[in-house]
Each structure stands twice: as C-alpha cells, then as structure tokens.
Amino acid sequence: MLLLALGGLAALVLSVLATSALGPADVSLVVVRDVLLNHLGLADVPVRPAKDAIVWEERLPRALTAAACGAGLGICGVVMQALLRNPLADPFVLGISSGASTGAVVVGVLGLGGTALGLPGGAFVGALLAFGLVLLLARLAGGGTERVVLAGVAGTQLFSALTSAVIFAVADSDETRGVMFWLLGSLEGVRWHDVAVSSAVVVVGTAICWARAPALDAFAFGDEVAASLGIAVGRLRLLLLVLTALVTAALVSVAGAIGFVGLVLPHAARLLVGPGHVRLVPATALAGAVFMVWVDAVSRIAFAPTPLPVGVGTALIGVPAFVLVMLRRRRTL
Amino acid sequence: MTLEARQVAWRRGGVLVVDGVSLHPARGATVGLLGPNGSGKSSLLRLLAGAVRPDEGAVALDGVPLRSVPRRDVARAVAVVSQHADTEVDLCVRDVVRLGRHPHRGLLGGDPGRDDAAVDAALAHTGLTDRAERKWHTLSGGERQRAQIARALAQEPRELLLDEPTNHLDIHHQLELLQLVARLPVTSVVALHDLNLAAMFCDQLVVLTAGRVVAAGTPAEVLTAELVARVYGVRARVRTEDDGRTSVLFEPGPVDAPAEPVPSA
Numbered sequence: 001m002l003l004l005a006l007g008g009l010a011a012l013v014l015s016v017l018a019t020s021a022l023g024p025a026d027v028s029l030v031v032v033r034d035v036l037l038n039h040l041g042l043a044d045v046p047v048r049p050a051k052d053a054i055v056w057e058e059r060l061p062r063a064l065t066a067a068a069c070g071a072g073l074g075i076c077g078v079v080m081q082a083l084l085r086n087p088l089a090d091p092f093v094l095g096i097s098s099g100a101s102t103g104a105v106v107v108g109v110l111g112l113g114g115t116a117l118g119l120p121g122g123a124f125v126g127a128l129l130a131f132g133l134v135l136l137l138a139r140l141a142g143g144g145t146e147r148v149v150l151a152g153v154a155g156t157q158l159f160s161a162l163t164s165a166v167i168f169a170v171a172d173s174d175e176t177r178g179v180m181f182w183l184l185g186s187l188e189g190v191r192w193h194d195v196a197v198s199s200a201v202v203v204v205g206t207a208i209c210w211a212r213a214p215a216l217d218a219f220a221f222g223d224e225v226a227a228s229l230g231i232a233v234g235r236l237r238l239l240l241l242v243l244t245a246l247v248t249a250a251l252v253s254v255a256g257a258i259g260f261v262g263l264v265l266p267h268a269a270r271l272l273v274g275p276g277h278v279r280l281v282p283a284t285a286l287a288g289a290v291f292m293v294w295v296d297a298v299s300r301i302a303f304a305p306t307p308l309p310v311g312v313g314t315a316l317i318g319v320p321a322f323v324l325v326m327l328r329r330r331r332t333l
Numbered sequence: 334m335t336l337e338a339r340q341v342a343w344r345r346g347g348v349l350v351v352d353g354v355s356l357h358p359a360r361g362a363t364v365g366l367l368g369p370n371g372s373g374k375s376s377l378l379r380l381l382a383g384a385v386r387p388d389e390g391a392v393a394l395d396g397v398p399l400r401s402v403p404r405r406d407v408a409r410a411v412a413v414v415s416q417h418a419d420t421e422v423d424l425c426v427r428d429v430v431r432l433g434r435h436p437h438r439g440l441l442g443g444d445p446g447r448d449d450a451a452v453d454a455a456l457a458h459t460g461l462t463d464r465a466e467r468k469w470h471t472l473s474g475g476e477r478q479r480a481q482i483a484r485a486l487a488q489e490p491r492e493l494l495l496d497e498p499t500n501h502l503d504i505h506h507q508l509e510l511l512q513l514v515a516r517l518p519v520t521s522v523v524a525l526h527d528l529n530l531a532a533m534f535c536d537q538l539v540v541l542t543a544g545r546v547v548a549a550g551t552p553a554e555v556l557t558a559e560l561v562a563r564v565y566g567v568r569a570r571v572r573t574e575d576d577g578r579t580s581v582l583f584e585p586g587p588v589d590a591p592a593e594p595v596p597s598a
Contacts, residue, residue, distance in 0.1 A: 087421060218435050220422040221481075224384055224415055229488070230408030230436035275422045 001279065008286035012067060015290050019297035020059040024304045027051050027059075036060070057191070062300075063293050065190045066310070068198035069251050070261055070292025071285040074269070075206050076244040077262030078284050082216040082277065083237050088149050090262030091127075091248040095155025097259070099130020100245075100252035101183055102159045102166070109170050109179065120197065124249035130155050131245050185258035185311025187296050194254045201250040205243055206285050212236065213277035220275075260314040261288055268321075291318070335360060335520060336411060336492045340390035341380050342544075350376045352544035353390065358492075358522055358537070363515045365535035365552075366524040369565055373544040374524040375416070378494045381522060382413045408436035412485035414478070414495045420469060427465040429480050430455050433487030455486035459513060475506035482513065493521045499530065508533075532556055532579040540564055552579045562588040 017036070021029045035055040037043035073091060080089035091097045103126020104119045137151035167179050181188070209216075215236055218226040227233045251258070269284040292314070299313035338356040342349060351373045358364045366374045379385050380392055383399045392399045394410055412433070433455065434448045456462045459479040464472075472480065478498050485493055495514065499507040507527070511534040514521050525531045531538055532552040540548040540555060542564050548555045556579050561569040568584040 085421070214435060214438060217428075218432055220420040220424060220429075220432070221418045222420075224379075224382075225413070225418060225432075227384055227404075228382055228408060228411075228413040228415075229432060230405035232404060270423070275424055276428065 004273065004279075005282060005286075008283070008290070012286055012289050012293070015293045016060070016063040016067060019063050019293055020055055022297050022301055023054075023059065024301070025051070025054050027055055031055065061192050061195045062187050062190050062296065064195045065198050065254060066187055066292045066296035067289035068195070068202045069187075069255050069258060070265070070288035070290070070295075072198065072202035072205060072247045072251050072288075073258060073262040073292075074265040074284040074288025075202070075209050075281060076247055077264075078266040078269075078277070078280055079209055079216065079240050079244050080262075081266055082219050083240060084148050085219065085222065086146075086148055087267070088263065089152075090266075091244065092257060092259040093149060093156070093263060094152035095130045095134050095159055096127045096245055096248050097252055097257035098156045098159035098163070099133075100124070100127040100249045101257050102126045102163045103129070103249070104253050105163050105166050105179060105183075109166055109175070118253075120250055120253040123253040124246055126159070127245040127249040127252070128242070130159055131241060133158075135241075181309055182256040184309035185256040185314070186307070186309050187255050187300075188307055190254060198251055198254045201247055202285075205247040206281065208243060209240065210278075210281045212240065213281050216277040216281075217275075256309075256311065258292075258311045258314055260311075260318045261292060264318055265291060336381060336392070336394050338377070338381060338387075338390070338392050341377075341387040341392060342389035343376055343380055343385060343387050345376070350544050351380060351387070354541070354544070354546055355390075356381070356522070356539060358520050360520055361518065362536040363521045363523065363534060365531040365538045366522060366541065367526075367528065367531055367538055367555075367564075368541035372541040374541055375496050376544075377541065378413070378496050378522065378524055381492075382411060382494050383407050384413075405436050408488060410490055411492045411494065412488040412490035414481045414485050414493070414498055416496045416500060418477070418481050422469075424469045425466050426461055426469070426472070426476075426480050426483075427452065427456070429469060430461075430465075430483045430487050433484040436488060451487050451489055455483040458486055458517070459483040474501045475503075475510065478502065478506075478510060479513070482510075486517070486519075491519055493517065493519045495521065495523045497524050497526060499525070499527065528556060528561070528581045532581065553577075556581055 017029065017032055020032045021027050031047060031051055032055055034043065034045040034047050035052050038045060038047065039056055077090040080091070080094065081087055100123040103122040103124065106126070107119055107122030134148070134151045134155040137154060138148040141147040141151060163183065167176055171179060215231050218229045218231055223233045265288040266280065266284050269280055269287045273279040273283040295313045295317050296310045298317060299308040299310045302308055336358065338354055340353050340355055341351055342353050343351040354377055366377065368374050380387050383392065386400060394402050394407060399407060430452050431448070434443055434451060437443050437448070456465050459482055461479055461483055464476065469477070498510055498514065502510060507530060511530055514523060515534040523535065535552060538550065538552055538555040539546055540560065547564060548560055553573065556571055558569050558571050561567055561581060566588055568586055568588050570582045570584065572580060574580055
C-alpha cells in the first residue's frame with residue numbers, strides 16, 4: 001500500500017518533469033531540473049532566459065494543472081459512481097461539466113454576474129443547476145441507476161445547446177473559435193494562478209473524499225444498508241455531490257470540459273487496487289494525474305505547432321489504453 | 334427492554350401502512366412477522382430499523398426513542414438484512430462482511446484486531462469461512478443471503494431484523510438459513526411468508542393484516558385453521574406433530590368463512 005503510494009507519487013513527479021522537457025523548443029531534462037532548483041531557491045545555475053520562460057511560465061504550470069485536472073476528475077468519478085451506484089457516472093456523462101461550461105460561458109461571453117461571480121463562480125452555479133436538474137429528472141422518471149444516466153444525457157444535450165446558443169448569438173468568430181476550443185478541454189495558456197486554483201480545490205476535495213472513503217464503501221448495497229450501518233446517507237450524499245460539483249466547476253473554469261477521465265480512471269484504478277475506497281481514492285487521484293499529464297503533453301506535441309484539445313487526446317489515448325487493461329484483466333481471471 | 338415498538342403508526346402517501354402496532358421481543362427470542370402481501374411487515378421492520386420515522390407512537394432502543402439515539406449507536410445495536418441486497422461492485426465475501434464493522438470505526442479508523450476477529454467469527458457462524466475470498470457475483474442466492482447475515486453479525490448487534498430472508502431459496506437453503514438465524518445469540522425479528530417455517534423456527538409469532546396486529550403468541554397459540562382462513566383466505570388443517578411442532582396443511586377451494594374484510598384506509 002505504502003509502496004504503491006510512494007511509487008505513484010514518484011511517477012507523478014517524474015511525469016511532470018519529463019513532460020516539461022518535451023515540446024518543439026528543445027529543452028533537456030537537465031535544464032528542467034536547473035530551472036526548478038533556481039526558482040525554488042535551491043540553486044543558482046545559469047539558464048538561458050528563453051528556456052527558463054518556456055519551462056517555468058508555460059510547461060510546468062501546464063503539467064501541474066493537467067495533473068490537478070486528472071486527479072480531480074478521477075475523484076469526482078469515484079464519488080459519483082459510489083453514491084449513485086452507477087459505473088457510468090462521471091461529471092461529463094451526467095451533464096455537470098456541460099452545466100459548468102454554460103455557466104462559465106454565460107459569465108465570460110454575456111458578462112452576466114460580471115466580476116462578482118467570475119468564471120469559476122459562473123461554472124459552479126451552472127454545475128449545481130445541472131446536477132440538481134439531472135437528479136430531479138432522474139427522480140421524476142422513477143429513480144434507479146439507469147435513469148440517472150438517461151437524465152444525464154438529456155442534461156448534457158440541454159446545456160450544450162444552451163452554451164452553443166449563447167456563443168452563436170453573441171460571440172464574434174474569433175471569440176467563437178476560442179470558446180469552442182476551450183469547451184473541448186484545453187490547457188493552452190494556463191499560468192501559475194490556474195495551478196493555484198485547481199490544485200487547491202483538488203487537494204482539499206481529495207482529502208475530504210478520502211476521509212469519507214469507508215462510508216463510500218458502505219453504499220455498495222444501497223442507501224438503506226448504508227443507513228443501517230450508521231451513515232447519515234442524505235447529509236453525506238449532499239456534501240459529496242456538492243463537492244464534486246465544486247471541483248468540476250473549478251476545473252472546467254480552468255481547462256474546459258474534459259471527458260473520459262472521470263468515467264474511466266476509477267475503473268482503471270479499481271483494476272489496480274480493488275474496490276475499497278480507502279485505496280481507490282488516492283489511487284484514482286494519482287493515476288488520473290499521471291494519465292492527464294502525459295495526455296496533455298502528447299496533445300500539445302502531436303500536431304505541433306497546432307495544439308490538439310486535451311479532451312480529444314484523453315479519449316483518443318484513453319479508450320485504447322482502457323480496452324487493453326480490460327482485456328489483460330480478463331485473461332488473468 | 335432493548336428494541337421495541339410502542340403503538341407505532343406510519344403513513345405512506347396518505348395511506349396508513351402500519352396502524353398502532355406494538356412489539357416487545359423477548360431478549361434472544363426469534364420473532365416471526367406473518368401476514369399477507371402488503372400487510373405492513375416490511376414497513377414495520379423499516380420502522381424498527383429507524384429507516385423511516387413513525388407518524389405516531391415510537392420505536393425505542395433501551396427505552397430511548399430511536400430518533401434521539403445517534404445513528405452509529407443504533408447501528409451497533411440493530412442490524413438489518415433487507416430483501417434485495419445486490420451490488421455491481423466487485424466485492425468478495427470478506428469485503429461484504431467487513432462493511433458490518435463500519436459502525437465500530439472511530440475517527441481514526443477501527444481496532445484492526447477486533448475487526449478481524451468479528452469478521453472471522455461472523456464468517457464462521459454462517460459457514461462462509463472457506464468462501465471468504467469468493468466474489469459476490471459468483472455466489473448463489475443462498476450464499477448471498479448468508480453473506481448479508483454475516484455482514485449483519487459483524488456489526489455485533491443485539492437485534493437482527495430480517496425481511497423475508499428465505500425468498501428465492503430452495504427448501505434446503507430455507508431450512509438451513511432459518512436454523513442459522515434461530516441459533517444466533519441475538520434477538521431476531523423475521524418477516525416470513527411460510528407458516529410452517531415460522532412454526533418451526535420462531536419462538537413468537539405476530540400476525541399483521543392491513544397494518545394491524547391480529548394475533549400474537551407462540552406458534553401453537555397463533556396458528557389455527559380459523560386464523561389462516563381469516564387472514565389469508567385459505568382453507569387449512571393445523572395439527573400438532575409428535576415433537577410438539579405445529580404444522581399447517583393447506584387445502585384447495587374456498588374457505589367457509591369469508592376472509593376478514595380489509596378496512597378501507
């Protein structure tokens with residue numbers, strides 16, 4: 001357990017460093033190390049300012065934000081899959097990412113709420129509205145786990161349409177292209193303040209979910225069994241679902257709506273460490289972070305200088321990887 | 334003392350589902366809840382478990398109303414085995430049983446030694462020790478029920494509430510499971526459909542019709558041809574076997590006396 005955790009952390013650190021050396025501008029791993037040590041005040045190695053700027057101002061914050069997004073979306077998937085007892089639940093499938101996008105676009109393009117709300121605030125309001133609507137729809141349709149996914153599909157369509165309507169009605173063509181790119185999930189141009197926002201939200205969110213991990217286990221047989229085991233089912237569900245909406249909103253406001261990670265990373269982590277949430281929560285966070293760092297690096301380099309939206313990369317790389325893991329697992333059973 | 338219902342009534346959608354029921358199980362006894370479909374057996378169990386709150390009356394644990402007892406304390410005293418417990422999570426039997434330790438966790442986790450001992454004891458009690466590593470989805474219906482009972486036992490409760498635990502089991506597993514329940518050193522309240530099984534394994538029987546208690550007592554006192562006709566609308570012969578056990582033999586055809594009319598809610 002400890003070994004796995006340390007291994008995961010080491011893999012994450014190495015991934016961030018290694019991907020910071022990748023890209024069209026030629027920067028070696030040694031330079032990455034020197035830049036890092038310089039900025040941490042641990043060394044004073046001369047580095048060309050252009051390289052320093054590429055590593056410190058662009059690639060490192062980008063890799064760290066990618067890590068936060070991967071970890072946060074993975075955790076949201078774990079929590080939603082456990083609480084809604086649905087292996088298909090994740091912020092993207094249930095329309096929460098779409099709602100957050102709509103909220104962010106309404107603030108960003110229409111200027112509603114303005115500076116008081118900001119993009120993250122708009123995204124949070126949108127995410128909560130979408131979540132509330134989807135859960136209400138699911139309940140009106142008679143509850144049950146399939147209904148939640150159906151309602152999520154409806155919610156996704158509705159909020160995507162609203163977002164498109166706002167963009168085409170108001171934005172000019174340049175703005176439209178920018179927003180559409182961001183909607184597909186993009187880490188273009190993230191800076192240190194994005195790192196601060198996303199990693200703070202994700203670290204706090206992961207800690208809260210980890211603290212509640214044993215309670216998440218108890219949902220395996222449904223609400224009544226969980227309640228009979230002494231869990232305040234309603235209160236815990238509200239707390240954790242609002243938390244996932246908050247994390248999703250923060251990440252969408254930084255990086256747009258990135259699909260696939262929240263859905264599949266928890267399953268991949270389950271194959272590695274089993275279904276117990278005490279292990280699953282940290283494992284998913286680490287696996288999501290490492291996965292996302294590499295996917296972002298590949299998306300950024302593959303068609304350089306034209307960047308690929310990272311949401312496109314997650315699916316193109318993630319789906320085959322997941323199929324591979326599933327097939328190998330099948331053979332060992 | 335322990336868990337008891339005092340004149341509880343509960344409405345669902347304006348309909349009175351449980352209507353002034355009192356239940357005082359003797360410590361260590363196995364109490365059978367009988368009654369036709371929709372007579373309020375499951376609802377009474379849910380009231381006893383604290384899953385729903387009574388509209389009138391009270392369920393009390395050691396004399397304290399259930400709603401003022403902290404959830405965790407309730408879960409340490411009362412365990413529930415519901416009718417349809419299923420999961421898609423890829424758990425093994427030991428994982429399922431360990432869920433029962435949740436109410437015993439403190440802020441910093443449980444006592445691993447005691448948890449393991451309780452889980453092992455529960456597995457042994459239900460005959461699942463050699464199947465502890467089996468996956469849930471590979472278990473038969475009977476094994477699943479036993480795993481749920483083991484999970485409930487791992488809670489180390491004083492009271493066990495079971496809702497039709499023999500549903501979907503063949504007769505061998507029905508007998509085996511109820512024998513297990515009857516032998517447990519806890520007070521059990523079991524909702525049952527099969528009158529003969531109830532007579533065989535329960536110390537006390539409570540018969541519900543339309544949410545009300547219409548008979549209560551030992552199987553020999555409660556199970557009469559007259560009661561079966563009145564409650565279920567079925568003709569039956571009731572006799573006492575050589576070993577003192579009551580058995581019920583059903584007969585086809587209409588009853589002589591009409592079934593008790595269901596009071597309109």
